[in-house]
Amino acid sequence: xxxxxxxxxxxxxxxxxxxxxxxxxxxxxxxxxxxxxxxxxxxxxxxxxxxxxxxxxxxxxxxxxxxxxxxxxxxxxxxxxxxxxxxxxxxxxxxxxxxxxxxxxxxxxxxxxxxxxxxxxxxxxxxxxxxxxxxxxxxxxxxxxxxxxxxxxxxxxxxxxxxxxxxxxxxxxxxxxxxxxxxxxxxxxxxxxxxxxxxxxxxxxxxxxxxxxxxxxxxxxxxxxxxxxxxxxxxxxxxxxxxxxxxxxxxxxxxxxxxxxxxxxxxxxxxxxxxxxxxxxxxxxxxxxxxxxxxxxxxxxxxxxxxxxxxxxxxxxxxxxxxxxxxxxxxxxxxxxxxxxxxxxxxxxxxxxxxxxxxxxxxxxxxxxxxxxxxxxxxxxxxxxxxxxxxxxxxxxxxxxxxxxxxxxxxxxxxxxxxxxxxxxxxxxxxxxxxxxxxxxxxxxx
Amino acid sequence: xxxxxxxxxxxxxxxxxxxxxxxxxxxxxxxxxxxxxxxxxxxxxxxxxxxxxxxxxxxxxxxxxxxxxxxxxxxxxxxxxxxxxxxxxxxxxxxxxxxxxxxxxxxxxxxxxxxxxxxxxxxxxxxxxxxxxxxxxxxxxxxxxxxxxxxxxxxxxxxxxxxxxxxxxxxxxxxxxxxxxxxxxxxxxxxxxxxxxxxxxxxxxxxxxxxxxxxxxxxxxxxxxxxxxxxxxxxxxxxxxxxxxxxxxxxxxxxxxxxxxxxxxxxxxxxxxxxxxxxxxxxxxxxxxxxxxxxxxxxxxxxxxxxxxxxxxxxxxxxxxxxxxxxxxxxxxxxxxxxxxxxxxxxxxxxxxxxxxxxxxxxxxxxx
Numbered sequence: 001x002x003x004x005x006x007x008x009x010x011x012x013x014x015x016x017x018x019x020x021x022x023x024x025x026x027x028x029x030x031x032x033x034x035x036x037x038x039x040x041x042x043x044x045x046x047x048x049x050x051x052x053x054x055x056x057x058x059x060x061x062x063x064x065x066x067x068x069x070x071x072x073x074x075x076x077x078x079x080x081x082x083x084x085x086x087x088x089x090x091x092x093x094x095x096x097x098x099x100x101x102x103x104x105x106x107x108x109x110x111x112x113x114x115x116x117x118x119x120x121x122x123x124x125x126x127x128x129x130x131x132x133x134x135x136x137x138x139x140x141x142x143x144x145x146x147x148x149x150x151x152x153x154x155x156x157x158x159x160x161x162x163x164x165x166x167x168x169x170x171x172x173x174x175x176x177x178x179x180x181x182x183x184x185x186x187x188x189x190x191x192x193x194x195x196x197x198x199x200x201x202x203x204x205x206x207x208x209x210x211x212x213x214x215x216x217x218x219x220x221x222x223x224x225x226x227x228x229x230x231x232x233x234x235x236x237x238x239x240x241x242x243x244x245x246x247x248x249x250x251x252x253x254x255x256x257x258x259x260x261x262x263x264x265x266x267x268x269x270x271x272x273x274x275x276x277x278x279x280x281x282x283x284x285x286x287x288x289x290x291x292x293x294x295x296x297x298x299x300x301x302x303x304x305x306x307x308x309x310x311x312x313x314x315x316x317x318x319x320x321x322x323x324x325x326x327x328x329x330x331x332x333x334x335x336x337x338x339x340x341x342x343x344x345x346x347x348x349x350x351x352x353x354x355x356x357x358x359x360x361x362x363x364x365x366x367x368x369x370x371x372x373x374x375x376x377x378x379x380x381x382x383x384x385x386x387x388x389x390x391x392x393x394x395x396x397x398x399x400x401x402x403x404x405x406x407x408x409x410x411x412x413x414x415x416x417x418x419x420x421x422x423x424x425x426x427x428x429x430x431x432x433x434x435x436x437x438x439x440x441x442x443x444x445x446x
Numbered sequence: 447x448x449x450x451x452x453x454x455x456x457x458x459x460x461x462x463x464x465x466x467x468x469x470x471x472x473x474x475x476x477x478x479x480x481x482x483x484x485x486x487x488x489x490x491x492x493x494x495x496x497x498x499x500x501x502x503x504x505x506x507x508x509x510x511x512x513x514x515x516x517x518x519x520x521x522x523x524x525x526x527x528x529x530x531x532x533x534x535x536x537x538x539x540x541x542x543x544x545x546x547x548x549x550x551x552x553x554x555x556x557x558x559x560x561x562x563x564x565x566x567x568x569x570x571x572x573x574x575x576x577x578x579x580x581x582x583x584x585x586x587x588x589x590x591x592x593x594x595x596x597x598x599x600x601x602x603x604x605x606x607x608x609x610x611x612x613x614x615x616x617x618x619x620x621x622x623x624x625x626x627x628x629x630x631x632x633x634x635x636x637x638x639x640x641x642x643x644x645x646x647x648x649x650x651x652x653x654x655x656x657x658x659x660x661x662x663x664x665x666x667x668x669x670x671x672x673x674x675x676x677x678x679x680x681x682x683x684x685x686x687x688x689x690x691x692x693x694x695x696x697x698x699x700x701x702x703x704x705x706x707x708x709x710x711x712x713x714x715x716x717x718x719x720x721x722x723x724x725x726x727x728x729x730x731x732x733x734x735x736x737x738x739x740x741x742x743x744x745x746x747x748x749x750x751x752x753x754x755x756x757x758x759x760x761x762x763x764x765x766x767x768x769x770x771x772x773x774x775x776x777x778x779x780x781x782x783x784x785x786x787x788x789x790x791x792x793x794x795x796x797x798x799x800x801x802x803x804x805x806x807x808x809x810x811x812x813x814x
Binding site: 233238240339442445 | 504634782
């Protein structure tokens with residue numbers, strides 16, 4: 001009896017074991033097919049622009065936590081990182097005709113601007129399978145409303161049998177999605193739910209077949225455009241004077257400024273009829289006239305001069321080189337008197353080299369080479385630009401001698417020029433102390 | 447219903463213009479009125495607070511404290527109502543955000559308008575007289591036009607400071623007295639400078655040379671003695687020497703003949719103290735500066751100078767000698783003038799024998 005009892009217990013145990021073993025082997029086949037997707041790390045989206053309503057691309061960057069075949073990627077643009085929704089998201093980028101480009105070490109990062117390196121220093125890993133994805137747009141996976149009203153999802157599909165390598169440290173996979181247009185509202189955050197599938201087929205509900213291998217959510221935003229506004233005030237620094245040749249020569253150095261111009265007299269000393277006397281000359285005060293101009297006038301500037309008229313004298317041509325108070329006749333260099341106490345001159349330039357010439361004039365030399373010049377836009381005007389001829393207008397009219405208006409860039413930064421004066425007396429030019437004054441006017445056009 | 451359905455056609459099938467408007471749908475009429483009003487209102491409400499473009503000021507003088515003209519030119523880019531234009535002169539900055547420091551000595555309180563174009567009918571606002579550095583042009587507000595404007599302001603006294611920049615803030619206002627928010631703004635600048643003087647000295651000269659012969663320009667001179675040989679009692683005796691003069695004296699020169707008639711000890715050939723022709727057989731000593739035929743001696747003056755023989759010595763065949771006489775002169779500065787001094791000597795039969803000689807000197811003088 002006892003032996004029968006023991007035998008019964010052994011049978012029961014064996015039966016129980018058989019049931020357990022059978023259950024253990026069959027149960028996996030009976031339970032629902034539920035998989036747990038691994039979350040992608042170091043994930044983000046780098047939009048090419050945050051400006052509202054602008055076209056943009058999005059670089060979707062992520063680390064694959066394990067090696068896997070990637071045949072499908074789903075990117076769902078939503079207003080919230082979690083949950084489903086019944087109406088189209090309001091602030092997500094609009095999807096036009098999407099495109100997809102695999103990024104690798106040769107790709108230029110949208111935000112960093114460097115090759116192969118994202119803005120945070122992560123490096124783009126080359127996709128093991130470089131087969132391109134085909135992009136289409138569809139309703140979001142989490143959309144529960146009427147089909148066709150929330151085309152906020154992009155499917156990237158390709159055929160691949162090669163497993164992508166898992167990412168470690170700063171190595172990332174990246175794919176650039178184009179055909180996006182930012183939302184029209186500034187300062188709005190959107191989210192992109194990114195899902196990676198091993199499958200490449202989509203079922204009738206518009207969802208990838210098979211399980212999500214990896215997923216993760218990234219976020220982007222539109223932003224207001226920051227406008228920086230500044231006003232540059234009008235600048236005009238102009239000086240004219242007379243300085244010794246040593247000072248003028250020093251203007252080729254750094255630090256030149258109008259503070260160096262203090263003189264107002266160019267003395268040619270005693271002159272004679274045998275040759276023209278030209279400034280600077282040691283028998284005079286060894287000085288040249290000199291001028292410097294600085295202006296940010298975008299339309300350029302002009303420099304003119306006017307001979308000061310001797311109001312103590314009668315007649316005309318009262319701005320000639322003359323003895324103060326004397327009335328002048330014609331001062332034409334070819335026909336004017338050589339016996340009055342007024343030097344002749346010409347508007348057309350004369351080298352004052354011919355015998356019996358009586359003449360006085362001015363020309364410009366070293367225009368914008370007589371100073372340290374970031375710009376070289378000022379040029380001498382004819383006939384004062386001549387390398388040999390001297391001109392003078394003694395009528396007091398405004399006469400152009402230099403301008404930057406013809407330069408492609410018309411602003412003038414510390415450009416100087418020298419005023420070279422010359423005089424030659426005739427044998428009959430009456431003795432005496434002759435002088436003339438002129439004012440110089442700079443006129444910028446802003 | 448199509449619009450065309452409302453348009454009547456006349457007998458010939460053409461549309462009747464008078465009836466087209468009548469049958470226009472109310473919506474179209476409303477839109478038309480709205481469009482007209484919008485265009486009209488835009489004349490007053492076009493962009494304000496814009497920048498005045500392509501602006502400049504050209505002054506008639508850059509001299510400190512000068513009474514100057516100012517020529518303003520600028521472009522208005524919008525067409526808001528325009529009732530006044532303010533010109534504010536500052537020595538420190540053109541920026542409206544910063545206080546304006548009036549230029550020292552500057553005075554525009556008496557400014558006037560000498561020219562205006564583009565936007566016209568402006569006059570000087572009375573408030574201009576209340577400030578030394580603000581000029582206000584005023585007119586009844588009317589819409590401005592886009593384009594270039596020109597204004598010439600006069601009777602403005604420059605700053606007394608040299609080597610300084612004066613900034614002019616230009617603002618337009620819809621009001622007549624430049625109050626309230628401005629419409630447009632821009633600034634220009636000009637600078638004041640001392641004059642540059644050029645001085646030369648022409649040294650004085652009076653150059654003269656003399657000799658038996660001389661070059662016109664005195665580059666050569668030959669001889670100082672004329673030997674007349676044995677004097678004829680029946681014919682005129684003559685000789686000649688030369689001298690040349692130039693000067694840059696504004697007053698010209700005078701050439702004086704200094705010396706005495708020909709003598710031999712106490713024996714004298716009478717000088718012609720009065721002008722006379724040659725009279726052989728009569729004691730005569732005289733000179734002139736002309737080409738003579740009786741006797742045949744002398745030359746006309748040469749050279750490009752303006753000198754000429756003086757009265758008494760300027761007639762052919764007429765001679766004279768008076769100690770200290772001015773024999774030639776120029777009233778102005780002159781280049782070279784070469785004179786030929788002709789000597790006439792006639793002797794009487796009773797003239798004692800002897801070696802007669804005369805030493806003559808020509809002296810040129812001037813006043814510088």
